[in-house]
Amino acid sequence: MTCTSSAPDDLLFRAEQGGCLSREEILELLSLNDAEHVEHLYRSADRVRAACVGEEVFLRGIIEFSNHCMNNCRYCGLRRDNRQAVRYRMDDDEILDLAEAIEDRGCGTVVLQSGEDLHYTRERMCAIISNIKARTGLAITLSIGQRPFDDYRAFRDAGADRYLLRHETANPELFAELCPGRSLEDRIQCLRWLKELDYEVGMGCMVGLPGQTAEDLADDVLLIRELGADMIGIGPFIPHEETPLKGSKAGDAGMVLRMLAVIRLVTRDTNIPSTTALGVLDGDSRMKAFKAGANVFMPVFTPQDCAKRYEIYPGKGDVKKADGAINDFREFFGAMGRPMGKGPGGRRKRP
Numbered sequence: 402m403t404c405t406s407s408a409p410d411d412l413l414f415r416a417e418q419g420g421c422l423s424r425e426e427i428l429e430l431l432s433l434n435d436a437e438h439v440e441h442l443y444r445s446a447d448r449v450r451a452a453c454v455g456e457e458v459f460l461r462g463i464i465e466f467s468n469h470c471m472n473n474c475r476y477c478g479l480r481r482d483n484r485q486a487v488r489y490r491m492d493d494d495e496i497l498d499l500a501e502a503i504e505d506r507g508c509g510t511v512v513l514q515s516g517e518d519l520h521y522t523r524e525r526m527c528a529i530i531s532n533i534k535a536r537t538g539l540a541i542t543l544s545i546g547q548r549p550f551d552d553y554r555a556f557r558d559a560g561a562d563r564y565l566l567r568h569e570t571a572n573p574e575l576f577a578e579l580c581p582g583r584s585l586e587d588r589i590q591c592l593r594w595l596k597e598l599d600y601e602v603g604m605g606c607m608v609g610l611p612g613q614t615a616e617d618l619a620d621d622v623l624l625i626r627e628l629g630a631d632m633i634g635i636g637p638f639i640p641h642e643e644t645p646l647k648g649s650k651a652g653d654a655g656m657v658l659r660m661l662a663v664i665r666l667v668t669r670d671t672n673i674p675s676t677t678a679l680g681v682l683d684g685d686s687r688m689k690a691f692k693a694g695a696n697v698f699m700p701v702f703t704p705q706d707c708a709k710r711y712e713i714y715p716g717k718g719d720v721k722k723a724d725g726a727i728n729d730f731r732e733f734f735g736a737m738g739r740p741m742g743k744g745p746g747g748r749r750k751r752p
């Protein structure tokens with residue numbers, strides 16, 4: 402059967418019904434540029450979101466516990482060669498206290514995020530994970546980069562539930578250019594291991610990377626579908642002054658929203674955050690994302706002095722911290738009739 406469609410509304414209708422979209426059709430949706438059709442795309446994604454994951458917005462509290470990184474990604478302010486970055490590491494007790502604060506504030510999940518920092522060995526991470534599990538009822542999401550299979554297995558055995566590892570771009574040449582010493586193939590291998598270990602797995606990419614095409618973005622959607630991601634984070638590329646990509650153009654907020662909507666249509670019941678990067682690029686879009694497929698909000702619980710040093714891209718350290726951000730969002734969601742999610746809010750519903 403060939404999947405073709407003449408009018409965007411026909412295509413959207415089929416996408417909303419859960420029809421399998423071809424690469425060309427995904428590209429067509431990503432390329433919509435008249436306001437009316439774009440609005441229809443957002444509304445379709447919003448209806449699929451409501452039908453497949455409901456009205457609740459789930460909160461994930463993030464702790465950025467170390468900004469050391471042994472990698473040298475050309476887009477990222479935490480890259481090894483950025484000598485201007487002031488580095489920090491939190492100790493285990495500090496992480497545990499923050500996890501408790503996250504539970505107290507009503508979040509069901511803690512996200513432990515860092516650069517790739519082997520100072521946190523397998524054993525140390527396992528101790529942190531099992532202590533959080535002993536002290537709280539939180540689901541634990543790790544976001545600490547590429548590790549050997551045995552590390553992933555040990556973290557899972559210690560109690561980790563989910564793992565975020567963005568694939569960054571599905572274009573293997575672009576990946577190799579932007580992440581020196583790394584390959585997309587290895588990244589995908591890690592994602593397959595995480596699936597095998599029964600984590601809920603998060604993927605995602607940046608939009609607007611220098612040299613990235615709309616076709617590359619369609620391939621991102623296909624890769625996300627192929628690997629069966631449970632969570633998908635999409636944000637704009639934002640150039641950082643202390644990286645080789647300084648002076649490049651930032652990604653386009655509209656394209657981020659279209660990606661998010663298309664990914665909701667294709668993946669149906671996944672968890673999709675409105676990302677911090679989208680909010681930094683354009684505050685309105687961070688809210689719009691919740692009307693275009695998003696169902697997750699990730700407040701930052703990293704204390705101010707560390708948060709301002711966790712500068713992956715400029716402006717990241719200035720985002721409102723947990724309490725203020727949660728209050729803002731409570732107001733916004735309340736007005737939209739969207740309740741705060743209760744419990745861990747995983748893709749696999751717990752009995």
Ligand code: 5AD
Pocket residue numbers: 476477478567569606607636637638639640641678713714
């Ligand atoms: N702009 C936007 N997002 C970035 N990331 C890294 N550098 C940038 C940047 N300059 C994203 C990557 C990474 C995540 C932690 O932050 O997708 O996986």
Ligand code: SF4
Pocket residue numbers: 470471472473474477478479480481515516517546713
């Ligand atoms: Fe390190 Fe992640 Fe930044 Fe790459 S994107 S330099 S792995 S923190």
